Amino acid sequence: MSEPALKERVGFAGLGLMGQGMARNILKKGWPLTVLAHRSRTAVEALVAEGATEAKTARALAEASDVVVLCVTGSPEVSALVEGPDGLAATGKPIVIIDCSTSDPSQTLRLAESLRERGITLIDAPLSRTPKDAAAGTLDVMVGGDDAVVARVLPILEAFAGRVMPTGPTGTGHTMKLLNNFLAMGYAALYAEALALGAKAGLTPKVFDSVIRGGRMDGPFYQTFMTYVLERDRNAHQFALRNALKDMSYLAGFASAASFANPMGAAVRNSFALAVGAGRGEDYVPMLSDIVAEMNGVSLVPKG
Incomplete structure (x- = not known):
């Protein structure tokens, strides 16, 4: 698929076993990348050395990005990053959030509805395969969301995926x-x-x-x-x-x-x-x- 001439600014939170390989592929394939530290600084420092920028808070991550990818443990962690006092939604900026975590579908639907009222779009794009595939850019991605939004972010997903499989509306990916x-x-x-x-x-x-x-x-x-x-x-x-x-x-x-x-x-x-x-x-x-x-x-x- 052809990529847009002007690549959107991508934010990434959740640089764990899967996330660090995903983020590195996004960066290597030409997207301006901003990252947020969580449990460990090792991956953040490595990515910054390779050309990424670090944000100190989730709010700052949103301010620096057009699209934010989340790859954390589950729904509580997603909610904290998005709805916390200094979270992604605090800016009110109309970003797209891609939740690659394995989240509770009911919580995904609740969060998507809440964010929609603030002009923020949430789609779910959970992963299959291993950290080795994340590093190689060959993950399987199941993506739920509006067709137009999925088409918009597809080149970003393809940066770390070997297969991207649309599943239907938001929530069906999870x-x-x-x-x-x-x-x-x-x-x-x-x-x-x-x-x-x-x-x-x-x-x-x-x-x-x-x-x-x-x-x-x-x-x-x-x-x-x-x-x-x-x-x-x-x-x-x-x-x-x-x-x-x-x-x-x-x-x-x-x-x-x-x-x-x-x-x-x-x-x-x-x-x-x-x-x-x-x-x-x-x-x-x-x-x-x-x-x-x-x-x-x-x-x-x-x-x-």
């Missing part, structure tokens, strides 16, 4: 993201339980993998999960168990609001609730396999 994560976390819970049950019966993860890999139940998510199990690579899939529980809790709330019975979703959520309740919330998703194994008196760690 809904689709929850369903996507439900499938992913459901597989993670299944893999963890199957591996532990296999170990209980004397089947090692290596034997388990020799059967699954290359068959119909193989796939990219399985392979990154098993990279940790087999190779003990902590960074194979950098998504914290506490965030998995947060997403499955959003799914439970969404199902409840729709008066929808979701027993599978409840079971998946409980798998992660057990792990987080055991104090393992900062571990990554593939490590659920070790937690389930330990609870059942077995180990998946290769001997020797």
Whole structure:
């Protein structure tokens, strides 16, 4: 797709595992970029050294930008950045906010309506894939919003995305993201339980993998999960168990609001609730396999 001759000024808040790669691609591909520090200054300082500008507050970020990308943990963090006393909305400037976080769809709709009254447009553009894909510019992006607004920001999204998939009006991107994560976390819970049950019966993860890999139940998510199990690579899939529980809790709330019975979703959520309740919330998703194994008196760690 052809890019506009005059590139809009982009703001970015949420320079975590995903956000720093996304922001770097926006900058590398020619957009004037302003960034906001949150938990760590490392990514901010690196981006400033590469040509970005730093804003000290969310309000200043909005004042310096035409479009602001958010990539934070979830709805509470988005609301704080947007509606806080020195937040993005404090300027009253007609910016476009792109929420790439995994947020609660009901809160996305509430916030979009509130911002619309102040001339600010919110669209949801949650992500799929890994920090490695964020750095490579090959993320999957599900985007919900008005067609004209999506068309306007599409070149920015394409700076860090391999695929951009419109899902419908605002809120549908976050809904689709929850369903996507439900499938992913459901597989993670299944893999963890199957591996532990296999170990209980004397089947090692290596034997388990020799059967699954290359068959119909193989796939990219399985392979990154098993990279940790087999190779003990902590960074194979950098998504914290506490965030998995947060997403499955959003799914439970969404199902409840729709008066929808979701027993599978409840079971998946409980798998992660057990792990987080055991104090393992900062571990990554593939490590659920070790937690389930330990609870059942077995180990998946290769001997020797």
